[in-house]
Amino acid sequence: MAEAAHMEVSDEIAIEIRNMNKWYGTFHVLRDIDLTVNSGERIVICGPSGSGKSTLIRCINRLEEHQAGTIIVDGTELTSDLKNIDKIRSEVGMCFQHFNLFPHLTILENCTLAPIWVRKTPKKEAEESAMHLLEKVKIPDQALKYPGQLSGGQQQRVAIARSLCMKPRIMLFDEPTSALDPEMIKEVLDTMIELAEEGMTMLCVTHEMGFARQVANRVIFMDAGQIVEQNEPEAFFNNPQSDRTKLFLSQILGH
Amino acid sequence: MTDTRSNIAFVRKDPIPPSPPPAAETGIIKWVRENLFSSLANGALTILALFAIYSFLQFAMPWIWNGVWNTSSLSACRDVLDGKTGACFSVLSERWNQLLFGFTYPSEFYWRPALAFVLLFVAAAPVLFIAYVPRQALLFTAIYPFLAYWLIWGGTIWTPVFALLGFVAGYVAFDRLVKQSFFIAAIAAVVAAGLVWWIGGALLTPALSPEVPALTAVASRDLGGFMLNMILGTVCVSLSLPLGILLALGRQSDMPIIKFICVIFIEFIRGVPLITLLFVANVVLAYFFPPGANIDLILRVIIMITLFSAAYIAEVIRGGLAALPRGQYEAADSLGLDYPQAMRLIILPQALKISIPGIVNVAVGLFKDTTLVSVISMFDLIGMIRGPILASTEWNGVYWELMIFAALLFFVICYGISQYSQWLERQLQTDHH
Numbered sequence: 001m002a003e004a005a006h007m008e009v010s011d012e013i014a015i016e017i018r019n020m021n022k023w024y025g026t027f028h029v030l031r032d033i034d035l036t037v038n039s040g041e042r043i044v045i046c047g048p049s050g051s052g053k054s055t056l057i058r059c060i061n062r063l064e065e066h067q068a069g070t071i072i073v074d075g076t077e078l079t080s081d082l083k084n085i086d087k088i089r090s091e092v093g094m095c096f097q098h099f100n101l102f103p104h105l106t107i108l109e110n111c112t113l114a115p116i117w118v119r120k121t122p123k124k125e126a127e128e129s130a131m132h133l134l135e136k137v138k139i140p141d142q143a144l145k146y147p148g149q150l151s152g153g154q155q156q157r158v159a160i161a162r163s164l165c166m167k168p169r170i171m172l173f174d175e176p177t178s179a180l181d182p183e184m185i186k187e188v189l190d191t192m193i194e195l196a197e198e199g200m201t202m203l204c205v206t207h208e209m210g211f212a213r214q215v216a217n218r219v220i221f222m223d224a225g226q227i228v229e230q231n232e233p234e235a236f237f238n239n240p241q242s243d244r245t246k247l248f249l250s251q252i253l254g255h
Numbered sequence: 256m257t258d259t260r261s262n263i264a265f266v267r268k269d270p271i272p273p274s275p276p277p278a279a280e281t282g283i284i285k286w287v288r289e290n291l292f293s294s295l296a297n298g299a300l301t302i303l304a305l306f307a308i309y310s311f312l313q314f315a316m317p318w319i320w321n322g323v324w325n326t327s328s329l330s331a332c333r334d335v336l337d338g339k340t341g342a343c344f345s346v347l348s349e350r351w352n353q354l355l356f357g358f359t360y361p362s363e364f365y366w367r368p369a370l371a372f373v374l375l376f377v378a379a380a381p382v383l384f385i386a387y388v389p390r391q392a393l394l395f396t397a398i399y400p401f402l403a404y405w406l407i408w409g410g411t412i413w414t415p416v417f418a419l420l421g422f423v424a425g426y427v428a429f430d431r432l433v434k435q436s437f438f439i440a441a442i443a444a445v446v447a448a449g450l451v452w453w454i455g456g457a458l459l460t461p462a463l464s465p466e467v468p469a470l471t472a473v474a475s476r477d478l479g480g481f482m483l484n485m486i487l488g489t490v491c492v493s494l495s496l497p498l499g500i501l502l503a504l505g506r507q508s509d510m511p512i513i514k515f516i517c518v519i520f521i522e523f524i525r526g527v528p529l530i531t532l533l534f535v536a537n538v539v540l541a542y543f544f545p546p547g548a549n550i551d552l553i554l555r556v557i558i559m560i561t562l563f564s565a566a567y568i569a570e571v572i573r574g575g576l577a578a579l580p581r582g583q584y585e586a587a588d589s590l591g592l593d594y595p596q597a598m599r600l601i602i603l604p605q606a607l608k609i610s611i612p613g614i615v616n617v618a619v620g621l622f623k624d625t626t627l628v629s630v631i632s633m634f635d636l637i638g639m640i641r642g643p644i645l646a647s648t649e650w651n652g653v654y655w656e657l658m659i660f661a662a663l664l665f666f667v668i669c670y671g672i673s674q675y676s677q678w679l680e681r682q683l684q685t686d687h688h
Contacts, residue, residue: 063585082593090591100586103685104604113600114590120434146685166590 009217012039013072014170014201015060020069022052022059029055030066031225039169042202044212044233047222048248053205056222057172060203061092074169090118093163097175099155101147107134107158108143111165119166126165133161137191153184157191164195171195173204207252213237221245317341324348328649346653347660350644354660357479357634358643364409364473368482371403375489378403383675386682397422407478407486409470417455421448437595475553479634481664486553487635488622488668491560495621496614498561499568500607504598506573517569524566529624532559537631556628564621571613575606608683615676619669636661 015037022030029052037043045053058064059071062078062085071078073088102110111130115121121129134140137157139150147155156176163171173192177185189211196202196215206212212219212233219236221229221244229236229245237253240246292298321341325348326332332343347354356365378399381392401415425448432440478486505517524532536555544550579602587597607614629638640657644650 061589063588086591086593089589092589094589096582096586098580098582100580100582102583102586102601102605104608104683114592117434117596117600118591148685162590 009041010039013037014039014041014074015203016070016072017060018070018072020059020066020071022055022064022066022068029225030059033069033227035220035227037170037201037203039201040199041218042196042200042216043204043218043220044216045203045205045220045222046207046209046212046248046252047228051222052225053222054174057094057174057203057205060170060172061089061094063094086118090114090166091168092170092172093166093168094172095156095159095163095174095176097178099147099152099159099179101155101159101162103147106144106146107139107150110147110158111162114162115165130161130165133164134158136164136194137161138187151184152180153187156180156184156188160188160191160195170201170203173202173206175205175207177206177208209237209253221248223248314340329651329653342656343653344656346644346650346656350650353480353639353643354636354657355480356482357477357639359477360473360479360482361471361477364471367406367409367470371406372482372485374399374403374406375485383679405470407482408473408475410472411469413455413459417452417459420455421451424448424451437593475551478553480639481636483553483628483633483635484622484625484665487557487560487625487628490557491564491621491625492618494557494561495563495565495568498565499572499614500603502565502569503572503576506569507576521566521569524563525570529560529563529627530630532563533627533631535559552633556631556633560621560625564617567617567620568614571610571617572606574613575608575610576602578609579605608680611676611680611683615672619672622669622672623665636664 013036015035017033017035020030020033021028033056035056045056047053055064059066059078060073065080066078074091076084076088078084078088101107102113105113108127108130111134112121112123112126115126115129116123119126131140131143134143137160139154139157139161142150142154142158147158150158160171160176176192177188180188185208189208192202192204192211193215202215204211204216216233218230219233220227221236221240221242223244229240229242231241236245237249240249291301317340319342321336321339322344323332323335323341324344326335326343326345327349329343329346332345336343352362352365356362356368360368378396381388381390381396398419401419405412405415425444428447429440429444432443502517502521505513506521508514508517533556536559537552540550540555540559583601583605584597587601592600626635626637628635629641632638632642634642640661644657645653
């Protein structure tokens, strides 16, 4: 769509996944995944539950370990080397379905914790930049409250701000709106759209097809641990090729 | 058709303003009727309960009112009572010092443990009420253990001073390096502390004139009474909490050897009665120390009770760790926090909060279990009662008064701990403000 077109995608490779496989015990969850993501790309991953979408993006910051193949994030290969893992994690932000804010810390402390301890940013500086980002997600007035006092939509926006405080180059979203009431989904999607317009590299697991049409430059459909189809959103939604994709789209768009 | 439709259609034009709830019948009559006599059976039970309370008080009140406070032996006490029901509290007024401090602690130095006891509250306040007491007060908390040791045991001031300096050196080393790496910092801290202790203990203390700022030394075997229970309780609770945390984390560790050691330790200690461990401390432990090293009996008992309660606390904290949603670990990981940071900043603050009731349960149990040392002939409060006091010709046979006094002392402390923990739980609630 028009909005997506003006967003730049560079030639620089942000994430390169080659021939990646993962098993949970003997269960083969991810099979021969090949995926190259350029800087500035906005990718939406969809598929039925249990298809391995979440597992795929969780492999990118090593919340899950892959057993075969390679994942290279920002030029650093993910191995069991803890230094590399922490380096990649500090450059890859992640938002979870259930927000996972730290309930014992205030909103501001949630946002400044990682910059202070991982990036060694002075506290004052970290707080200023956190307040700046909280303004961006439109909740600076909640900075001194605790997560339990905020609505779901506000919590998810805090979670986005918390990730952004680390100045990540890549953002992963794992079903960020699935746990939200319908009224709150929009405020979170608006924040994500704004982020996309600034050129952030994004991988989103989501079923918000409107968001996919508006923001994504690529939609990936997964089923049974494999990438079944990927295409530009317009072509993906209007002219799906695989039968599995057609069935899936008819089910989620049918009502 | 149009009629039925217009019957369903509804549009609210004026929002309903909030109004106060109906003025319910209130007052004591209502409360009594609802809570005490809500049915025939409940009314009967209420009357029965009132009768039971009355019969108890009818016996207990004269016993307390007629109590005798100023005789010097049980027989004198009975003479005064002359057949009436009455307690013989004189044993408390005559032997209070032995009950509190033991029978060989020099009476001219009673002010020293008493002062240490008062200062305990000053030192504990900044930790217990961290949001309400200025941070600088924690400095006194840090000094307190060494000050209390010096007050109670006396001797040269250089021993506690160098012990304190060792910890300070360790802390400084740790603080300098912790942002680089937790493990390097931990090793540096141990090395720095060890260095100061070695220099201070082996080289400087003999060189400095040890007698100058010194209190008269009191030997460990002279400590006794409730003071001994307080010392054991306070020291063991404060030491077993950090040790329990380490054991709980070790039990969750990915490293098989560490996990194995922690599991074996916890399961072994939990499988053995505390009494057995105390006998080990008393008799067997000496074989494990180098020959000639005369380790104080109190220290040996402290080690055993600490290990015992640490194993229990570890299991309580493991429950707290398991109760945390997986997402908290993942969020900490995804932000790039390393293991020590994630534990210290995210996981433990929440897990410990969940574990408060369990930890307090262990702490209260441990405090009462310190009376078990009477079995290995240490004269704590119970040891004093069963030993020197009941065995004396004057007070042979005064059970109730002494045991109620002991129960009261323990109850006050344990109830205080329990109330504090409930207050703390309310303080730490961060939702529904």
